[in-house]
Amino acid sequence: MTGILYHGQPNGPSFTVLAAAFEKGVDLDLHAIDLVAGERHSTALPHPLEVDQSIEGEGPVLVVDGVAMTDSVFLACYLDEVGTGPALRPADPYARWQMMAWCRYVIERVAPAAAALGTAAAPPPAVPATIASADLAARWQDAVGGRIDEGKLTDSRTKIVQAVEKLEAQLADGRDWLMGDFSIADLESFAWLAGMRAILPDAFAAAPLTDAWKARLRARPAVARALAHTTVPNPETVWAPGPEINRWG
Incomplete structure (x- = not known):
């Protein structure tokens, strides 16, 4: 397989895909890009509809044999299929359903909340000029302008607290x-929650099992390798606009 992974700092979706690739022993040509600067929208990257309209917001792009793919959970599933390392998905059909249901919870509830809180704490400097998706462009404009209403921030904090309780x-x-x-459920959960401790410490104040789980995860060689692919001291503080906050609450 000939693959190029364009990735941001190892936080959020870029972490999931980097760690999955290392766990599975998939040899990729890694190209770091500045998601916060909007480099995913550069003409240097392929831009099929799947990239321009990615529901994940600013995430990594995997290009295999000229075909571009996005969205971290689905990329991790792809890498699980093509890699040689231990499986990242259960073989049992019901257990696999459980894992994918968990990942959907993270994608739809936790990720939008984390991205909203992260970009509110550290807004990106400017809106990229070439965003094709109107929804994503609007999220960029709100993030840069600090325009997220307090009700959505309160709801996002609640969702992070609930996610830790669920763990x-x-x-x-x-x-x-x-x-x-x-x-993949472990990777995707860590990806979006790792940066929330500094922003919402009360959510983790009585979460010893989550703390121990995080420590086990960080001790895995593939995870340590993924976290090492950073150009800043604290990659978990780097945020670009993510998934849209669910309209249904």
Whole structure:
């Protein structure tokens, strides 16, 4: 497989894909880009509809044999198929459904909240000039201008608190990983929650199981390798506009 991964700092969706590639032993040509500066919209990257209209917002782009793909959970599934390392998805159909349902929860509830809080804490400097998606352009304009209403920020904080509570409940039976075996659910959950401790410390004040889970995850060689692909001291503080906040709450 000939693949190029255009990725941002190892936070949010870029972390998921980097760590999945390393876990699976997939040899990719890694190209770091500045997502906060809007470099994903550069003419140097391929821009099919799937990239321009990505529901994930500012995430990595994987190009394989000239075909561009986006969205971290689905990219991790792809890498799980083509890589040679241990599986990142359960073989049992019901267990796989559980994992994908968990990932959907993260994509639709946690990721928009984390991106909203992250860009509110550290707004990007300017709106890129060549964004094709009107929805994403609007999120950029709001982030740069500091225009996110307090109701959405309050709702986002609530969703992060609920996500930590969900992790604590999932880990309460003594398991090491969210689905029993290590999986994409662990990577995607860590990806969006790692930067929330500094922004919302109260959410983690009584979360010892989540803390222990994070420590186990950071100790994995592939995760450490992914986190090392950074150009800043604290990549978890770097945010670009992410998924749209759910209209249904």
